[in-house]
Amino acid sequence: MLFNSIDFAIFLPIVFVLYWFVTHKNLKWQNFLIVAASYLFYGWWDWRFLSLIIFSTAVDYIIGRELENEGHQIKRKVLLWISISVNLGFLGFFKYYNFFLDNFVTVFTFFDQPINPQGLNIILPVGISFYTFQTLSYTIDVYKSKLKPTRDFIAFSAFVSFFPQLVAGPIERATNLLPQFYKKRSFEYNKAVDGLRQILWGLFKKVVIADNCAEYANLIFNNSEDYSGSTLLLGALFFTFQIYCDFSGYSDIAIGTSRLFGFNLMQNFNFPYFSRDIAEFWRRWHISLSTWFRDYLYIPLGGSRGGTWMKIRNTFIIFIVSGFWHGANWTFIIWGALNALYFLPLMLTKNNRNNLDVVAKGKLIPSIKDLSYILLTFSLTVFAWIFFRAESVGHAISYISEILSPSLLSIPKLADMQNVLITIILVVCFVIIEWFGREEQYAIAKFGLKWRRPLRHAMYYVIIFTIFWFWGKEQQFIYFQF
Structure with missing residues (x-):
């Protein structure tokens, strides 16, 4: 169901x-x-x-x-x-x-x-x-x-x-x-209302953002040989937001539904695409799985208590096992190994615990330094997602090779560019909302708690209308296959 x-x-x-x-x-x-x-x-x-x-x-x-x-x-x-x-x-x-x-x-x-x-x-x-x-x-x-x-x-x-x-x-x-x-x-009335609010935001993520991004991500990845490097890069970006909104949307609905019945589940996503390094990303992405591997695999193996070789070994083990957990394909293993390579320099220089607070907390915009780190971490994440989404290692390599070709400088071309632009606008609006709500457990909690009732209700009606406007595709959640 x-x-x-x-x-x-x-x-x-x-x-x-x-x-x-x-x-x-x-x-x-x-x-x-x-x-x-x-x-x-x-x-x-x-x-x-x-x-x-x-x-x-x-x-x-x-x-x-x-x-x-x-x-x-x-x-x-x-x-x-x-x-x-x-x-x-x-x-x-x-x-x-x-x-x-x-x-x-x-x-x-x-x-x-x-x-x-x-x-x-x-x-x-x-x-x-x-x-x-x-x-x-x-x-x-x-x-x-x-x-x-x-x-x-x-x-x-x-x-x-x-x-x-x-x-x-x-x-x-x-x-x-x-x-x-x-x-x-x-x-508890307030708890139930908060649960409904989080369900609403989860549905928006899934139906409006993830499913629309999925349509073009699937088209581009499944026919990658037909597109230029710029279009393939666009496809990788669409998948990047598809997998986040699909999976975190599911978690929001699950947590919100649990609150309707009086239960509290742990937060599973904490605005990972605003991370300033890959260690922070993994503290914010699929938190329940990453902490599971930390407590039941990484620490029993010795964690970071041993010498340099043990730290490297344990880091690769936990990331490769995490990749293999996602699916029986070498692409997932390479995705895990890539994240281990991203993580190692931070761990070996003891900088993997630098960014424990919310980025630009209490500020409207981030500093140039924070923004540059966010963009670098996001770019590394997008690159790794290509292996995660590709059908095979060969497919991923050819996909990346075309992105790095001169065709990257061309204008992306798809058959339905008008709807593509609408999807891009929706993603941009979503990122803005997430940015302003990044200090809460989920983005619209801030507006639901601090806005006056007329503005609050207007926001809910807009979200509901948008969900119903894009409803009908009923695409399966990505993580059902894992």
């Missing part, structure tokens, strides 16, 4: 009414309703994959209970590795089986030993990369005694399958979200 669909527009009010007017007196019934609604929400794509969520939930619930009762350290490690093996085993089979098989065949063919193994037509379950990491955080935290295991299977099932963030995050920690299912929730 897509957030930007009629199905969800019907589903959400029904669940909201049942939640606050039918089950509100009983916490267990509220949690049970969340589980039922979440399974319905997920099963709307394919009911068969519900068994994976249910099995993963049961395994980690049982292992959590066993870890509580087991004092022997070796047996505790065995239990932990059972959880890791089950969760990553499912993820590896559904997401990476054919990737490893194809590369295995390529290696043997290279050595003149052709083989013909049997590939499988595997359908990737939606959201499997997200909910497996979420359940793993629970088991690991219980193992490390950072969290007491739950005895409430319904609450734990609700934590694993919570429909607002089930298929594309934020990837919540058990230490943050699970305890919220133990507490009685009371309806």
Whole structure:
């Protein structure tokens, strides 16, 4: 079920009414309703994959209970590795089986030993990369005694399958979200209004910006051999804003929807394209995943505590694994390695913690220095996104080669330049709004809190009108494929 669909527009009010007017007196019934609604929400794509969520939930619930009762350290490690093996085993089979098989065949063919193994037509379950990491955080935290295991299977099932963030995050920690299912929730009008406001902004990002940018990004990337370097650069810029508005738009809708039901999810994006270096970018981009890898992979590997070689090794591991998490393609691995190369000079010179505050905080415009750093970081990010979007490494190289050719100096040409210009204007307006709202959790929170009611309502009506004007494409969210 897509957030930007009629199905969800019907589903959400029904669940909201049942939640606050039918089950509100009983916490267990509220949690049970969340589980039922979440399974319905997920099963709307394919009911068969519900068994994976249910099995993963049961395994980690049982292992959590066993870890509580087991004092022997070796047996505790065995239990932990059972959880890791089950969760990553499912993820590896559904997401990476054919990737490893194809590369295995390529290696043997290279050595003149052709083989013909049997590939499988595997359908990737939606959201499997997200909910497996979420359940793993629970088991690991219980193992490390950072969290007491739950005895409430319904609450734990609700934590694993919570429909607002089930298929594309934020990837919540058990230490943050699970305890919220133990507490009685009371309806808070201001919290609900803020949630609706964030949902509205998320829909604007997705429907108005991301989907319009996607139309031209797809056209240009899929037919890159037909276009000049300037048009290809325009396509890379369109994808840059498509992926940000698509994914952060989903997160905004997920966080806003959660607030309607009395839950607080972590912020997943914090205006990353205003970053002054790549380290700041990764503190602001897909925060739930980057902090997950930091806490459960980077720090256990030794983090930055060791010598120079260990720091370099750990940096490449975390970025390459992050790239591979996104998909079974060498383009994602190169994208991760590129970001590691961007990050290394900052880490080795101990400048990776320089920009911890909001850029130009309290100011209307940034300084020349800040602006130049923002543009440099943005340019490096756009370059890396080309590998992320390309169909193959060869496609990415040819795409970049054409951008760097003399045709870069030509005027971009597309069949429908009038609508292209409208999309560019929309993106510029969006960037301006984001800039003025960069000190809040999401851009229009500032205007919703500080503007007078007539101006506030006028802004909402304009956003709603624009959403309905561009509604109808119902493009799937990009991160559903990851």
